[in-house]
Amino acid sequence: MTVMPATEPSTPRRTALRRHYLMCRPDHFAVTYAINPWMDPAAGADAGRAVEQWEALRAAYAALGHEVSLIDPIEGLPDMVFAANGALVVGGRAYGAKFTFPERAAEGPAYADWLRKNGFPDVLPPEHTNEGEGDFLTLDHVILAGTGFRTDIAAHQEAQEFLGRPVVTLRLVDPRFYHLDTALFPLGGSNVAYYPGAFSPGSRAVLERLFPDALIAGEADAAVLGLNAVCDGRNVVINAEAAGLIGTLREHGYEPVPVDLSELRKAGGGPKCCTLELRA
Numbered sequence: 221m222t223v224m225p226a227t228e229p230s231t232p233r234r235t236a237l238r239r240h241y242l243m244c245r246p247d248h249f250a251v252t253y254a255i256n257p258w259m260d261p262a263a264g265a266d267a268g269r270a271v272e273q274w275e276a277l278r279a280a281y282a283a284l285g286h287e288v289s290l291i292d293p294i295e296g297l298p299d300m301v302f303a304a305n306g307a308l309v310v311g312g313r314a315y316g317a318k319f320t321f322p323e324r325a326a327e328g329p330a331y332a333d334w335l336r337k338n339g340f341p342d343v344l345p346p347e348h349t350n351e352g353e354g355d356f357l358t359l360d361h362v363i364l365a366g367t368g369f370r371t372d373i374a375a376h377q378e379a380q381e382f383l384g385r386p387v388v389t390l391r392l393v394d395p396r397f398y399h400l401d402t403a404l405f406p407l408g409g410s411n412v413a414y415y416p417g418a419f420s421p422g423s424r425a426v427l428e429r430l431f432p433d434a435l436i437a438g439e440a441d442a443a444v445l446g447l448n449a450v451c452d453g454r455n456v457v458i459n460a461e462a463a464g465l466i467g468t469l470r471e472h473g474y475e476p477v478p479v480d481l482s483e484l485r486k487a488g489g490g491p492k493c494c495t496l497e498l499r500a
């Protein structure tokens with residue numbers, strides 16, 4: 221009788237899709253005000269180092285074969301590097317951002333203007349407060365939308381009506397995870413990774429129902445902004461300090477691409493915050 225060798229549970233093959241990203245060089249990056257618990261103006265940040273780390277992120281996208289467009293940074297807007305907040309672009313249409321805090325208000329029109337001039341003429345100026353892809357994450361059949369700290373629920377409805385995609389509201393409850401993209405990221409079009417502690421009990425139940433196979437991250441990975449990651453379907457650009465989550469991703473057939481964005485984290489941002497996806 222032949223004894224069969226124990227087989228590894230088979231990991232599915234993951235497929236990368238080429239993406240188009242918009243980024244903004246942190247030439248004027250600084251921590252001069254505090255609008256989230258990560259920011260300490262007294263401690264500040266090293267702008268030169270931030271630029272180096274950001275350049276490495278941009279190079280990582282290029283090495284993965286993605287297209288990267290650049291918007292000119294504007295003096296006096298130190299958080300403009302966080303391009304994800306500039307808009308939500310789906311199916312060639314762009315839903316504009318309207319920032320919560322006056323310090324960032326001018327970024328909304330700046331991103332809308334860039335989009336209009338660079339192949340996305342259909343930009344909706346928003347009526348309701350929303351911080352773009354910081355709080356809207358797009359999957360194949362649904363857009364997940366955060367609320368609680370920045371984006372207004374009315375904006376979820378405004379986005380659904382404009383984009384014609386179902387938008388599911390998720391309530392954030394931990395001030396460290398003030399944008400949805402600090403607590404959850406899509407793994408391709410139909411699954412996600414997230415940190416349950418960032419969500420209200422009802423929203424946690426919604427996530428369990430929608431994504432029974434989700435990858436669950438722990439507090440340690442969330443606390444280094446490990447959930448602020450960018451996945452192209454296979455590769456996951458992620459903060460290097462998120463060791464546990466990096467291991468989990470590998471076990472599930474994803475290819476982690478660790479980056480060091482420690483300087484930008486002093487403003488409460490990671491790889492995803494620096495990246496706005498442009499979906500034609």
Ligand code: ARG
Pocket residue numbers: 255256259299302304305324353354355399401402487488489490492493494
């Ligand atoms: N300092 C910025 C703010 O608090 C960080 C934005 C991070 N962006 C993001 N998509 N989570 O608005």
